[in-house]
Amino acid sequence: xxxxxxxxxxxxxxxxxxxxxxxxxxxxxxxxxxxxxxxxxxxxxxxxxxxxxxxxxxxxxxxxxxxxxxxxxxxxxxxxxxxxxxxxxxxxxxxxxxxxxxxxxxxx
Numbered sequence: 001x002x003x004x005x006x007x008x009x010x011x012x013x014x015x016x017x018x019x020x021x022x023x024x025x026x027x028x029x030x031x032x033x034x035x036x037x038x039x040x041x042x043x044x045x046x047x048x049x050x051x052x053x054x055x056x057x058x059x060x061x062x063x064x065x066x067x068x069x070x071x072x073x074x075x076x077x078x079x080x081x082x083x084x085x086x087x088x089x090x091x092x093x094x095x096x097x098x099x100x101x102x103x104x105x106x107x108x
Contacts, residue, residue, distance in 0.1 A: 008049070011042035 018028040018039075025043075029036045080090040081100070092100050 008042075008046065012046055014039065015043050015046055 014032075014034065017032075018025060021028050023031065025039065026036055028034075029039050078090065079092040080088060081092065082088050089100065089103065
């Protein structure tokens with residue numbers, strides 16, 4: 001292994017050499033004086049690095065919201081109603097007018 005070569009690069013070269021040899025992993029290791037367990041460790045580690053470095057498409061899709069999808073998010077004027085008994089109902093807009101009508105009927 002050269003000084004400029006990292007350990008993963010060194011083992012990657014060994015794994016590539018084994019794959020190109022056509023030998024079984026054990027036969028290649030025996031022929032090259034390499035520990036089978038160490039070879040297997042590095043082969044798995046390099047496969048994990050390779051899988052993690054591949055770009056896989058995300059299953060998330062960006063969502064684009066338009067203003068008309070959520071009318072409540074559009075700035076709308078809201079009202080506040082103060083009843084003679086001091087009860088205050090605020091945040092009334094076009095979406096809850098029916099609720100206000102029902103509330104007023106109950107309170108009368």
